[in-house]
Amino acid sequence: xxxxxxxxxxxxxxxxxxxxxxxxxxxxxxxxxxxxxxxxxxxxxxxxxxxxxxxxxxxxxxxxxxxxxxxxxxxxxxxxxxxxxxxxxxxxxxxxxxxxxxxxxxxxxxxxxxxxxxxxxxxxxxxxxxxxxxxxxxxxxxxxxxxxxxxxxxxxxxxxxxxxxxxxxxxxxxxxxxxxxxxxxxxxxxxxxxxxxxxxxxxxxxxxxxxxxxxxxxxxxxxxxxxxxxxxxxxxxxxxxxxxxxxxxxxxxxxxxxxxxxxxx
Amino acid sequence: xxxxxxxxxxxxxxxxxxxxxxxxxxxxxxxxxxxxxxxxxxxxxxxxxxxxxxxxxxxxxxxxxxxxxxxxxxxxxxxxxxxxxxxxxxxxxxxxxxxxxxxxxxxxxxxxxxxxxxxxxxxxxxxxxxxxxxxxxxxxxxxxxxxxxxxxxxxxxxxxxxxxxxxxxxxxxxxxxxxxxxxxxxxxxxxxxxxxxxxxxxxxxxxxxxxxxxxxxxxxxxxxxxxxxxxxxxxxxxxxxxxxxxxxxxxxxxxxxxxxxxxxx
Numbered sequence: 001x002x003x004x005x006x007x008x009x010x011x012x013x014x015x016x017x018x019x020x021x022x023x024x025x026x027x028x029x030x031x032x033x034x035x036x037x038x039x040x041x042x043x044x045x046x047x048x049x050x051x052x053x054x055x056x057x058x059x060x061x062x063x064x065x066x067x068x069x070x071x072x073x074x075x076x077x078x079x080x081x082x083x084x085x086x087x088x089x090x091x092x093x094x095x096x097x098x099x100x101x102x103x104x105x106x107x108x109x110x111x112x113x114x115x116x117x118x119x120x121x122x123x124x125x126x127x128x129x130x131x132x133x134x135x136x137x138x139x140x141x142x143x144x145x146x147x148x149x150x151x152x153x154x155x156x157x158x159x160x161x162x163x164x165x166x167x168x169x170x171x172x173x174x175x176x177x178x179x180x181x182x183x184x185x186x187x188x189x190x191x192x193x194x195x196x197x198x199x200x201x202x203x204x205x206x207x208x209x210x211x212x213x214x215x216x217x218x219x220x221x222x223x224x225x226x227x228x229x230x231x232x233x234x235x236x237x238x239x240x241x242x243x244x245x246x247x248x249x250x251x252x253x254x255x256x257x258x259x260x261x262x263x264x265x
Numbered sequence: 266x267x268x269x270x271x272x273x274x275x276x277x278x279x280x281x282x283x284x285x286x287x288x289x290x291x292x293x294x295x296x297x298x299x300x301x302x303x304x305x306x307x308x309x310x311x312x313x314x315x316x317x318x319x320x321x322x323x324x325x326x327x328x329x330x331x332x333x334x335x336x337x338x339x340x341x342x343x344x345x346x347x348x349x350x351x352x353x354x355x356x357x358x359x360x361x362x363x364x365x366x367x368x369x370x371x372x373x374x375x376x377x378x379x380x381x382x383x384x385x386x387x388x389x390x391x392x393x394x395x396x397x398x399x400x401x402x403x404x405x406x407x408x409x410x411x412x413x414x415x416x417x418x419x420x421x422x423x424x425x426x427x428x429x430x431x432x433x434x435x436x437x438x439x440x441x442x443x444x445x446x447x448x449x450x451x452x453x454x455x456x457x458x459x460x461x462x463x464x465x466x467x468x469x470x471x472x473x474x475x476x477x478x479x480x481x482x483x484x485x486x487x488x489x490x491x492x493x494x495x496x497x498x499x500x501x502x503x504x505x506x507x508x509x510x511x512x513x514x515x516x517x518x519x520x521x522x523x524x525x526x527x528x529x530x
Contacts, residue, residue, distance in 0.1 A: 003409040014389065024500070027497055046320065046322075049318060049319045049320075049321045049328060050315075050316070050318045051315070051316040051317035051318045051319070051424060052317060052319045053315045053316045054314045054316070054353045054384050054483060055314075055483060056313065056314045056483055057313075057314075057481055059472070059480035059481055060469070060480065060481045060482075060483060061381060061442075061478070061479070061480050061481070062357050062479075062481070085384075086315075086483070088467055089467045089469070089483065089485075090481060092466070093467040093468060094466065094471070094481065095470050096317055103525075106345065115396055115513065117515060118317045118389075118392065118396075118513060118515075119318070119319050119350075124316070124383075130489070131380055131383075131464050134436070134462075140511070142382075155336065158529065159529065159530050160436060160529055160530075163527055163528075163529055167527065170520050170523065170524075171516075171521075172462075172517075173517050173520045175524075176515075187530070188316035189530060190530045192521050192524045192525040193402060194514075194516045194521070195514050195515055195516045197437075197514070198399060199396050199398075200354075202354045202357065202358040203353070203358060204354070204355055204358050205358050205472065206327070208325070213326070214326070214327075215325065215326050215361065216322035216324055216325045216326070216355060217324055217325075217329070218320060218321055218325060218351070220318060220354075222480075241529070241530065243524065245516065245517040245520035245521060245524055246515040246516060246517055247515065247517040248380065248515070249459075249460050249462070250382060250383075250441075250460055250511040250512060250513070250515070251459045251460045251509060251510065251511060251512040252435075252437075252438050252511055252512040253459070254435075255435050255438045255510035256457050256459070257509060259440075259457045259508065259510055260433075260457040262428055262432065263428075263453040264425055264428055264506070264508060265421065265424050265426075265452070265454060265455045265506065
């Protein structure tokens with residue numbers, strides 16, 4: 001490596017919601033070492049579906065963690081007792097030597113498309129970074145089998161992050177990337193997409209515990225209500241990597257004018 | 266009451282994140298009984314800052330709960346071991362006689378403005394309803410004193426919900442309402458606002474436990490980076506009730522064209 005180049009290497013913070021020992025974050029961290037200096041700060045345990053939760057009523061703990069001992073090296077790794085959003089906050093305030101240039105989250109084991117982004121800890125880590133003004137990308141592999149191969153998805157992540165490092169993201173924008181579970185040569189390319197309009201139709205499963213008390217398991221049916229072809233769901237169904245630009249401002253600007261005409265009080 | 270009017274009364278589901286025994290939800294439920302039939306489904310314990318978390322790895326429990334015994338009557342009340350989003354899901358699938366016409370959430374004890382809406386369980390209950398196609402409004406009182414008076418805020422909630430029942434909300438839009446902590450005659454009116462651009466600068470407080478292990482309390486400084494006068498923060502600071510229309514589609518449509526020009530893979 002030419003002298004001086006080392007100093008310019010991007011500082012990359014890697015997080016996830018499946019937990020620091022998940023295979024997806026191993027693959028992502030490994031891919032990122034080709035691009036920059038990698039710092040891993042991720043939950044000690046699985047934190048799926050925690051959304052943008054933060055930990056306020058109990059303390060957060062963090063400790064150094066063995067990571068990347070299988071052929072690649074990260075600059076530092078910490079496991080956190082907390083949510084993905086906690087991880088980003090404490091990484092920046094306490095654990096990292098300085099502000100990272102980029103935050104990547106994942107690779108999540110399972111899709112984060114449509115309305116599911118709201119429940120996703122993986123995406124919330126990237127959102128948290130974006131709030132702090134840091135470029136951020138969330139990656140998810142759209143496959144649920146236990147032995148899923150994260151290799152092709154890690155290659156996709158590397159390619160996308162190289163572009164982000166190169167050109168930067170528009171201010172306040174993060175990328176939510178979903179990758180079909182397929183061999184590299186089966187991928188149709190990448191599409192910039194919109195979050196599909198969809199919802200879950202809940203069907204809680206009712207059971208009775210040994211003490212005769214009823215309890216419920218969340219369960220349901222996912223319903224895609226979107227007929228457009230430029231959605232994240234359409235892209236995945238058709239073999240494309242889906243890249244959805246997202247922001248964290250939830251204001252429905254299009255509704256402001258009509259609502260302002262109502263005499264509310 | 267004239268005959269027939271009873272059948273047309275709106276079915277109102279009331280939720281919160283401070284817990285079913287919080288004073289804010291008592292005030293809100295009471296105010297709603299003037300408008301429709303009230304069903305309360307709220308967390309058994311405080312669920313602040315859980316964001317849009319849902320409960321997937323443990324069962325959800327729900328049980329009938331004594332509620333509204335101080336001068337008003339609700340049609341049903343259930344306490345749920347789960348998050349606000351869980352409450353909405355299980356209310357609709359299991360606990361309510363039918364689909365509610367309206368979901369109201371709150372009155373939260375503390376503001377849900379700017380980026381804080383992402384962490385808010387109060388708002389997530391309304392968001393969850395909005396995903397399901399139900400009109401929804403989240404209410405927060407911008408005061409933190411233990412003895413805060415929810416009376417004026419409950420009156421504001423009643424007035425706003427009456428309008429929502431009257432005119433309906435645009436499809437996919439929910440309202441996030443923040444109410445200054447002030448006497449009714451001190452309120453300057455209501456403004457339709459935008460979510461302010463702001464962020465938290467974290468300063469985790471480091472402590473050592475009796476076993477010599479370090480732990481951290483989340484703490485920080487809130488920074489308003491928004492100079493506009495039509496934001497939720499501006500409204501509250503100037504004595505107005507802030508009504509922010511929100512949606513749950515996080516797509517940054519404005520970024521799609523420029524990102525589509527990049528060769529990502």
